[in-house]
Amino acid sequence: MKKSFIVLGLSLLLSNISYADSILNKSSANKFIQDFYSAIKKHDYKKLDLMVADNAKIKLHLLKMEQTFTLSKADYLQQIKANWHFATQENFELKDINYTTTQEGLSGTLSLKMIESKEILGEKSSQEHTMEVGLVVADDAIKLSELNTKTTF
Amino acid sequence: MNSLFNTVLGHAKRRYLAIMAYTFMLLANTAQAQTFCVFDVLGVQGPFYGTMLEYSTIARKWGVKLELKPYTNEEKAVEDFNSGVCDLISITGIRARDFNLFSSSIEAIGGINNDAQMKSVIETISRPEAAKLMAQDGYEVAGVLPIGGVYLFFNDRAINSVEKIKGKKIAILAHDLVQLRLAERLGFQALAADIDDFVLKFNQGNADILPAPAIAYMPLELFKGVGNKGLVLKMPISYLSLQVLLRSDKFPANYGQKSRTYFTSMFDSLLKPTRQAEQEILYFFPAPDGEYDNYQALLRDARISMTKEGIYDAKMMSLLKKVRCKNQSNRAECTDGKE
Numbered sequence: 001m002k003k004s005f006i007v008l009g010l011s012l013l014l015s016n017i018s019y020a021d022s023i024l025n026k027s028s029a030n031k032f033i034q035d036f037y038s039a040i041k042k043h044d045y046k047k048l049d050l051m052v053a054d055n056a057k058i059k060l061h062l063l064k065m066e067q068t069f070t071l072s073k074a075d076y077l078q079q080i081k082a083n084w085h086f087a088t089q090e091n092f093e094l095k096d097i098n099y100t101t102t103q104e105g106l107s108g109t110l111s112l113k114m115i116e117s118k119e120i121l122g123e124k125s126s127q128e129h130t131m132e133v134g135l136v137v138a139d140d141a142i143k144l145s146e147l148n149t150k151t152t153f
Numbered sequence: 154m155n156s157l158f159n160t161v162l163g164h165a166k167r168r169y170l171a172i173m174a175y176t177f178m179l180l181a182n183t184a185q186a187q188t189f190c191v192f193d194v195l196g197v198q199g200p201f202y203g204t205m206l207e208y209s210t211i212a213r214k215w216g217v218k219l220e221l222k223p224y225t226n227e228e229k230a231v232e233d234f235n236s237g238v239c240d241l242i243s244i245t246g247i248r249a250r251d252f253n254l255f256s257s258s259i260e261a262i263g264g265i266n267n268d269a270q271m272k273s274v275i276e277t278i279s280r281p282e283a284a285k286l287m288a289q290d291g292y293e294v295a296g297v298l299p300i301g302g303v304y305l306f307f308n309d310r311a312i313n314s315v316e317k318i319k320g321k322k323i324a325i326l327a328h329d330l331v332q333l334r335l336a337e338r339l340g341f342q343a344l345a346a347d348i349d350d351f352v353l354k355f356n357q358g359n360a361d362i363l364p365a366p367a368i369a370y371m372p373l374e375l376f377k378g379v380g381n382k383g384l385v386l387k388m389p390i391s392y393l394s395l396q397v398l399l400r401s402d403k404f405p406a407n408y409g410q411k412s413r414t415y416f417t418s419m420f421d422s423l424l425k426p427t428r429q430a431e432q433e434i435l436y437f438f439p440a441p442d443g444e445y446d447n448y449q450a451l452l453r454d455a456r457i458s459m460t461k462e463g464i465y466d467a468k469m470m471s472l473l474k475k476v477r478c479k480n481q482s483n484r485a486e487c488t489d490g491k492e
Contacts, residue, residue: 060438062310064311065310065311065313065441067310067313067314067441067442068441068442069438069439069441069442070439070442071438071439075387075437075438075439078431078432078434078437079435079436079437079438081432082432082433082434082435082436082437083435085433085435086376086435120381121376121377121380121381121435123381125381
């Protein structure tokens with residue numbers, strides 16, 4: 001009886017891991033980041049809200065000012081939303097995307113460069129962001145858990 | 154026996170007459186409308202006027218008829234209240250300091266850091282136990298309403314640190330002694346202006362910094378002054394309020410308490426426009442890493458010295474500290490005996 005419980009427990013654990021593995025991998029992480037910026041372009045707040053973990057740690061480093069800001073999820077999403085009001089012709093070019101697994105199938109990190117161009121407050125703006133994006137699997141979905149970005153903004 | 158009868162009758166008569174007189178007085182009070190002077194920069198179209206219109210329908214249920222008189226000029230509204238034209242007035246906390254230093258000190262620099270603290274303070278001062286503090290020299294505070302935090306709008310994010318803001322030009326309202334003293338205490342170069350010129354100074358680049366609430370952001374187009382190089386510091390330097398004041402001799406004795414309780418219950422709905430306005434602010438960032446404590450220390454030093462000068466009420470400062478420390482017990486100030 002005891003043995004069968006152990007076997008059952010182990011198989012449940014293994015099935016969870018293999019399920020998680022199928023959720024987060026190089027290809028799904030790549031798709032996640034493309035979807036993320038596509039949601040920003042489409043002004044899809046609901047989707048973004050679901051894609052960012054509630055306790056996400058977001059750090060924004062302004063290279064010119066040599067200042068770092070620690071933002072909460074609410075701060076970060078508020079800025080994305082405020083941009084929607086003021087910016088037009090927003091475009092995001094993602095390049096040099098690399099995925100590193102930190103915990104097989106459960107968490108990983110994407111490193112990438114993102115060129116953001118837009119017209120805002122009557123000015124054309126182009127900024128380069130060097131990013132590290134932490135991803136985790138939570139509630140059967142990939143979520144952004146950490147974002148460290150160095151920006152020319 | 155007869156004389157006893159006459160005495161008893163006399164007492165009954167006097168009592169009857171007194172009751173009648175009191176009833177007539179009450180009827181006279183309820184039948185005659187009280188003039189409620191309402192300041193709102195947008196006049197009858199403004200949100201504050203709308204709030205007070207709703208309030209007047211509630212006051213009717215308490216047996217008081219209010220006749221609203223809109224003012225777009227706050228100074229004129231205060232003048233009319235002082236001269237007796239208005240029985241009740243709603244004005245900003247800055248102007249209310251001439252009538253009640255305790256309640257107006259809710260706006261003290263760095264005194265309140267978030268909406269939860271503001272709610273807690275308003276609830277505390279609106280309780281019947283605090284009624285004595287809300288009445289002063291024939292005037293009573295009949296409500297404290299939240300307007301929201303005052304934020305620093307910078308035209309250049311490079312100056313976003315305690316060291317770098319010193320000596321920068323800040324636009325302030327000329328009529329506000331508190332803002333002037335504050336600018337001096339914080340090491341700014343004050344550019345005093347009237348309400349129309351105040352924002353222009355910032356939007357045209359003559360002032361580097363503008364202290365303003367979120368609700369001013371879109372209507373006054375403050376994003377023009379911030380531009381793409383500036384920033385809005387997401388750390389309120391004070392909390393603005395709208396205060397309703399009444400002439401005590403013009404209202405029934407328990408009116409002020411009922412009114413305060415009503416406005417307290419409306420806190421969340423009153424703050425909705427502010428919360429919406431905060432969502433619209435572009436480049437709205439918290440203090441840079443390592444700067445929050447520096448900013449807080451700067452605000453605190455200014456607040457303590459302004460309390461010593463009598464600009465802020467010491468009892469209110471003590472209450473504000475209690476609320477801050479209950480809400481954020483890890484604050485450095487919570488372990489010292491100051492304030």
